[in-house]
Amino acid sequence: MEIKVKAIHFNATDKLQDFIEKKVAKLxxxxxxxTKVEVTLNVVKPESANNKETAIHLFVPGAELHAEKTCDTFEEGVDLCVDILKRQLEKQKEKKSGK
Structure with missing residues (x-):
């Protein structure tokens, strides 16, 4: 699985990138x-609350899943996006097994 982290308007620390890779690997x-995971981190309106935008694109054969959240921290955003993607993957598995 290839994981790409793209930070917009700032430089992501190694600690943040390690955190993202660890969380995404659980999927x-x-x-x-x-096949591929694209994580986009964006700072919107610096120095305001809830200004960290996190988006995760997940590529699996036959589907492309997406989750997006805006939170106070990128870690919180990644956690919430991973939870959303877990639910989407479970739904997709149910659809496959139901066929």
Missing amino acids: EKLEENI
Whole structure:
């Protein structure tokens, strides 16, 4: 699984990138065929509350899943996006097994 982290308007620290990779890697437990993950981090209106925008694109064979959140911290945004993607992967598995 290839993980790309793109930080817009700032430089992501190694600690933040490690955190993202660790969280995103947990999605592989639900779906082994994830080909690529694109994480986009953006600071909107600096020095205001809830200004950290996190978007995650997940590419699996036959589907492209997406989650986006705006929070106080990127870590919180990544956590929420990963939870959303877990639910999307579970729904996708149910659809496949129901066929």
